[in-house]
Amino acid sequence: MSLNIDHIRSLFPVLHQEVNGKPLIYFDNAATTQKPLAVIEALSDYYKTDNSNIHRGAHTLADRATRYYENTRVVLQSFINAKEVEEIIFTKGTTEGINLIASTFGRKYIKEGDEIIISTMEHHSNIVPWQMLCEENGATLKIIPVSEEGELDMDAFDKMLSSKTKLVSIVHVSNALGTINPVEQIIEKAHAVGAKVLLDGAQSTSHLEVDVQDLDCDFLVFSAHKLYGPTGLGVMYGKREILDSMPPYQGGGEMIKEVSFAKTTYNELPFKFEAGTPNIGDVIAFGKALEFINEHGKKSIKTHEDELLSYATEELNKIKGFVPVGTAKNKVSVISFNINGMHPFDVGMMLDANGIAVRTGHHCTQPLMQRFGIEGTVRASFSVYNTKSEIDSLVASVTKIAKIKNK
Template structure:
């Protein structure tokens, strides 16, 4: 007899081999070896349903949106706007008006810097970031501070790759206008305590922007519970297409911010004497958008929801634990970033070996990893190293692939030492 408990357990069981079958690229070979793709923090591979969604749009109802009244335009508009509703539910925004489509996390951060930042930051104000930010969450704030005469402050990290909380508390003050923080480090895998950071920001009246590029695929995201003011993420790390992302912003903030770009769709009426702008969210979506990839983003989110982010995360945690244990047994290997809270990513160095040489030898056996500073150069500089080799895992990866990574590293050490 099958009980409800048995059904629940069965429902939450994760079959990695069946999951892998949904990703056609995982069947290919690289240089005569089966592909082992361990560069998921850069971009994840796409399941067949996402590929089909792109093809279906172009072959079935390709048309511009919001403007035409013919059948194709109405079908395309409905599919496009359905993605907005799906994203709203996925991150638990309070309104679909708070969901702005962008080209990715980078554009989302730049949009906030160029609109809210230019309207609200003045000389002497302070913006706080962390020492583990991606360049896309450093450079926009540097540019804004240079333009406005504001001050950019940086929360340091310790040797484990965790924020030094006491130093953060010293930095925050009534001069703090905004804190922009990465939720999960793309270079270390560290999960930052964003809710605690936001709580401190509220004490001084500061806003908080969260870079969710690495967190959205791994962690449950609830922007209302988090109470962030802005949250940005990209589709392509979430099993979705490249070139499409999301900026969430609290409605009152978005209403008060100036426009970002001028063009079609973001207007209500244009005359040579002046222009009135469209309602949210279209106020920030000028021009013909990335329709196909936006529609396919919904498919990607549906795919994650149907699989179950909880069971995917459990499998990824098992991969992280296994990889950490196996890699630490390699002589001369040091893991960079050993925070208590991490996602499934391991960055490491090996004595006397350059990361690029390691990656080339791994690629010769079909193993794809990332090397360098991972667009987080100040963080890598903090550890006084030229870069790391990074293996980042998705739910389709296996312990057998980690075994092949370890074998590949042993071969590299033998050849390069």
């Protein structure tokens, strides 16, 4: 299916403005994507006409809000091809999903002497919770090295695996480099030694078709705001048999079946992990973001983004002083780079002066930056509403900036 990019751009109000006197060019999509009008209106409509707490009310507003809320769960089941709708758990985001798993599965099943494997390219949210768990219970954290190109050292991973490995928690797509990791191989090899696998899908779900049954991952976590949805909302998928065996994450309303001072029994999935009043309006609005993706098709969106990546990579590499960081063969539409002799923040500020929004810094991947011996990078990341003409503007601006230090 061929995409009408002009039409798609018309659906995103934020894109039609000037920044510093120049038309906004938004290349910070790996941090958060912009929101189509349908998402914004759905959130507004909920508070205008349907605002009510869900699941427990007997009145019309409560019934409508509950139906709209639970419909998003059904759409998500199809979106990642979960076997059951009850395997879809709403969280505050990818970070909370990882912390939930560390605090429940981790505390129950990972003990002193056990091992957890992550990689050098992990986001801090997939490092710190495991460090905390290991400090608490005496488990060991092992790290897969990364090559100069920004690819995992799979030979090193093979050597790390053993009967002591209880969990492999790995990023599917690097937020800092765009590298697509070989998670199919990782899952198969981890399962062969009896380990479970958690995929950080914060970046992959917005670019790739992710089928949890085909991958056979045990957990998947991702965020709505990188999928054209609201901030402060995420999804945790887990296989039912594992979720059933895990203790609750938080105590309170909704996650209980019966409460007495003598004993409390816990609710069924998915509610066991959704204590308290949830983020109702944003879940409903997220449903509209998923509709937007499904309407245009993941395959068509990825084709467009891949074309932008290829074009931008070719043109930027022509610039004297341009230094790419992360040149993996298999990537999504993310380009990290530096300019010889310039700090990434200075480059970002100069691009902003031209209306071009990029991300600068370590991208919450400080160990990865240390591996490359740099403070950080400039990161340009592309989405469905970006165009080649916008990339031309980026190339022109980077060319001028590079000339300052690379005459």
